[in-house]
Amino acid sequence: MMKKGEPVNKQIIKERKNLLVSIEGLLEGPMIFLGFVWLLLLIAELIWGLSKPLDYLSLSIWFIFIVDFVTKFILAPLKLVFLKKNWLTAISLLIPALRIFRIFRFMSFLRSLKGLRLLRLVSSVNRSMKSLAATMARRAFGYIFLLTLVVTFAGAAGMHAFEKAYPGFDSYGIALWWTAMRVITAGSEYYPSTPEGRGLALIIALYGYAIFGYVTATLASFFIGRDAEEKDTPLAGAKDVADLKSEIAALRRAIEKMTSKGG
CATH class of the missing domain: 1.10.287.70 (Helix Hairpins)
Known part of the structure; x- marks a missing residue:
């Protein structure tokens, strides 16, 4: 609902932000789980290679990530700010697409770009960092x-x-x-x-x-x-400071009582 007197653009931006936050909160758990699964699949691919079923699973997770990213990008009120915050995520979603394009002869030159694997690894670990940060607050x-x-x-x-x-x-x-x-x-x-x-x-x-x-x-x-915490320590710990504050407060109350009686 638009508030009376509030600019239309600001209200739209506010509503989009609220909707984006709601969607992120709803999908946070599943995306965190899929992010770790995707990283494990990448590690397995680098070490042993993936079987056809696991390769299809990796591609399915990649497709889910693309839908999630595109949805959030569409809802984001400030597109450039969103891309600046998620540029590594965008790269991690782009690199698997280059793997698919290798099936075409005119894209065969991509096979020599071994540095793409390093970029994909770093971007995938970055996604895991965000997932860990969300779960280990x-x-x-x-x-x-x-x-x-x-x-x-x-x-x-x-x-x-x-x-x-x-x-x-x-x-x-x-x-x-x-x-x-x-x-x-x-x-x-x-x-x-x-x-x-x-x-x-x-x-x-x-x-x-x-x-x-x-x-x-x-x-x-x-x-x-x-x-x-040791009694013989020359340093004043938090417990010592708390005890000292309690003693000062008790002494202050005693002085106030004596003053009130004397008055």
């Missing part, structure tokens, strides 16, 4: 832990797919070990040789350095908090 450490598992297993699948012809990545188990070492910022005697592998290794290393500071700060806060 206010659980920062749990979110980082699960996201690190996603990055490690997906990154290992990518390294194996790109570097399996070279020593150190010829099996998924070894690639997983290498990726885990890179995430925890430890070194390795093996180094990627392909441009895609080097690019993915750089992304994994940047992620590892980014979370290293967070994990260190979280552990430090935990141990400082434990020390602050």
Whole structure:
């Protein structure tokens, strides 16, 4: 319903935003589930390849994502803002289309664009990041832990797919070990040789350095908090501050009573 005196354009934008929020809330659960399934299928494709049924399942999920994205794009009142926020999602939906176009002879040159697999992997992990952020609200450490598992297993699948012809990545188990070492910022005697592998290794290393500071700060806060609860600690913990506030409040009430009696 339009409010009297309210501009038509603003009211339409408001109604579209409300409708978009309602649809996102309704589809959030199923889209999160399908997002993780799609990522698992991508990891399986990079490691072993997909059978025909699993390939059809992946394409079906991709089609559902396209319908979801197009619907939200149509409802979004500010199209450019929507695209800026979801550009990686758009890329992740575009790349499978290029795979389908390979069946045509005039699109055969796409077979040489191996970098598309790296872009698809990064965009798919980005979708999983958004799904984890939605499901792990206010659980920062749990979110980082699960996201690190996603990055490690997906990154290992990518390294194996790109570097399996070279020593150190010829099996998924070894690639997983290498990726885990890179995430925890430890070194390795093996180094990627392909441009895609080097690019993915750089992304994994940047992620590892980014979370290293967070994990260190979280552990430090935990141990400082434990020390602050000890009676012999030289630091004032939150419990000590609360006790001190209670004593001050009690002393204030006692002074007020004495003052009122004296008056």
